[in-house]
Amino acid sequence: AQSVTQPDIHITVSEGASLELRCNYSYGATPYLFWYVQSPGQGLQLLLKYFSGDTLVQGIKGFEAEFKRSQSSFNLRKPSVHWSDAAEYFCSWGGGTASKLTFGTGTRLQVTL
Amino acid sequence: DGGITQSPKYLFRKEGQNVTLSCEQNLNHDAMYWYRQDPGQGLRLIYYSQIVNDFQKGDIAEGYSVSREKKESFPLTVTSAQKNPTAFYLCASSIGGQVNTEAFFGQGTRLTVV
Numbered sequence: 001a002q003s004v005t006q007p008d009i010h011i012t013v014s015e016g017a018s019l020e021l022r023c024n025y026s027y028g029a030t031p032y033l034f035w036y037v038q039s040p041g042q043g044l045q046l047l048l049k050y051f052s053g054d055t056l057v058q059g060i061k062g063f064e065a066e067f068k069r070s071q072s073s074f075n076l077r078k079p080s081v082h083w084s085d086a087a088e089y090f091c092s093w094g095g096g097t098a099s100k101l102t103f104g105t106g107t108r109l110q111v112t113l
Numbered sequence: 114d115g116g117i118t119q120s121p122k123y124l125f126r127k128e129g130q131n132v133t134l135s136c137e138q139n140l141n142h143d144a145m146y147w148y149r150q151d152p153g154q155g156l157r158l159i160y161y162s163q164i165v166n167d168f169q170k171g172d173i174a175e176g177y178s179v180s181r182e183k184k185e186s187f188p189l190t191v192t193s194a195q196k197n198p199t200a201f202y203l204c205a206s207s208i209g210g211q212v213n214t215e216a217f218f219g220q221g222t223r224l225t226v227v
Contacts, residue, residue: 009153034215043117043203043218044156090155100146100171101216105155 004033004093006104013081014112021076021107023091031093033074034101035065038088047089050074061085086111115140119204119219125227126191126198134189134222136204143209145187146216149173150201159202162187163209191224199226 005024013019025031032051036044048059055067065076076089091104117138126132138145144163148156158171162181176195181187187206191198201223205216 036218041201041221041223043119043220044205044216045218046215049215100158100161102158103148103156105153 003102004091004104006089006091006107008107009105010108010110012110012112015083016080019076019078019081019085019109021089021091021109023074023076023104024072025074025091025093026072027093030069033065033067034092035059035063035074035076036090036092036103037061038090038106040087044090047076081109081111083111083113085109117204117206117217117219119202119222121222122220124222124224126224128226129193131190131192132224134191134202134204134224136187136189136219138185138187138206138217138219140206140217141184142206142217143184144207144214145181146205146207147171147177147179147187147189148203148205150203150221156203159189198224200224 003026007022034049035047037047038044047063048057050057050067058064063078067074088106088108090106092101094101120135146161147159150156157173159177160179162168165184168179168181178190201221203221204219207214207216
């Protein structure tokens with residue numbers, strides 16, 4: 001089945017350390033890929049998106065993601081994490097004839113001071 | 114300011130009761146969506162609508178109903194047939210129903226069965 005997988009349920013990093021959140025997709029063609037962030041008890045906010053072209057995309061809040069077709073991945077990265085980045089992060093995808101986005105199960109990021 | 118408004122933020126329901134969650138948007142978006150969020154399960158699609166007076170079932174539509182009489186409104190009714198309704202519900206909208214467009218989310222409604 002076409003889907004996205006976020007292998008890490010929970011990640012803890014120290015403030016100032018680098019961050020990489022993993023996302024793998026299962027789809028034959030190039031999908032539309034997104035990363036969203038959710039603060040506790042809130043809705044989701046778009047961080048960045050990939051449709052085509054340059055495989056390294058920049059987003060808000062200093063985040064970036066790289067599309068790697070060979071690995072079916074779209075990992076989210078940040079060079080230096082801030083305590084305010086603590087939240088839940090969702091990868092999502094769309095493609096083909098789908099008229100809806102499908103979301104991964106999320107990765108909860110904890111930042112230690 | 115443009116956005117999506119969900120109300121109420123917290124809702125308590127007695128077993129056997131129907132409750133309706135409100136979702137209003139002033140973004141002039143054609144498409145609207147309802148998701149259910151449970152810990153560790155991500156977001157699961159309940160219903161979506163790509164145009165006024167039309168909607169489709171998502172992955173977990175049983176026990177829920179919707180209407181789309183106005184472009185800006187997409188209320189969700191949780192019926193007594195929904196056996197486990199306690200969850201966080203998110204409404205979203207997008208410019209069109211295509212998957213290459215960004216979804217904008219409301220702040221959510223937390224429903225608890227008491």
